[in-house]
Amino acid sequence: MRFTNKTALITGGGTGIGAAVARRIRQEGGNVALVGRRPEPLRSVAEEIGATIVAADAADGAAMKAAVEKVVETHGGLDILIANAGGHGVGPTVSMSDETWDLAVRLNLNTAFVSARESLPHLIKNKGNIVVLASIAGLFAGPDAAGYVTMKHGCIGLAKSLARDYGRKGVRTNTVCPGWVTTAMADEQMEFIVEKYKLNNIEEAYALVTKDVPLGQPATAEDVANAVCFLASGEASMINGAVLTVDGGAGTVDLPTLAFVE
Structure with missing residues (x-):
């Protein structure tokens, strides 16, 4: 019951990794607030586990401010932010439109930045923490995915900056980088x-x-949730600014040696 008397806000909490993290935190005694643009999947998870839902765009400052205020009013505070929302930004650079690039920025980087900015006053008050969901695309480059790759690199930089700037205020920030899930x-x-x-x-x-x-x-979504919930828990009290891969060892492979493998 690592999250007893703790409240976690999860962006993109209606599906996939976000939903798996929500289930795990609830199982371990925590309060969960799910934030996303589509109310239907949020409602489905909330009815399953018993959670607060806020239909909001995590990249919208005013909407996210209101969402955080609702969570604090409902649960009496905020202890954990799981910045999970993301996606999109694939395609060849030479043909990528301004709209596709801007969407990649908004869905991946802006959601993490805005949700962190609006949550920080409450996290500082409660000496809470942030876990940013990036990707191994934030460490390496996949093909024809400049938008996604760039923004996930940016998410790691954001998390490191938050770790540097707010660690002395008692707020830890770490990043999880999944491979295929x-x-x-x-x-x-x-x-x-x-x-x-x-x-x-x-x-x-x-x-x-x-x-x-x-x-x-x-990996499964639950595999990633295990890592996220460890970093969000008190067990990781001295871990700040870390980048944890959940990729089955993909990042350890020396690509030029693959030709030697049958």
């Missing part, structure tokens, strides 16, 4: 792999994209 968003990408390589199903697609990963499989 079996979520609905990733399933859509696997459909592309299925079509491209004439595979039978998305399970074969996941096997293909993780064939050079040391553990040889994708």
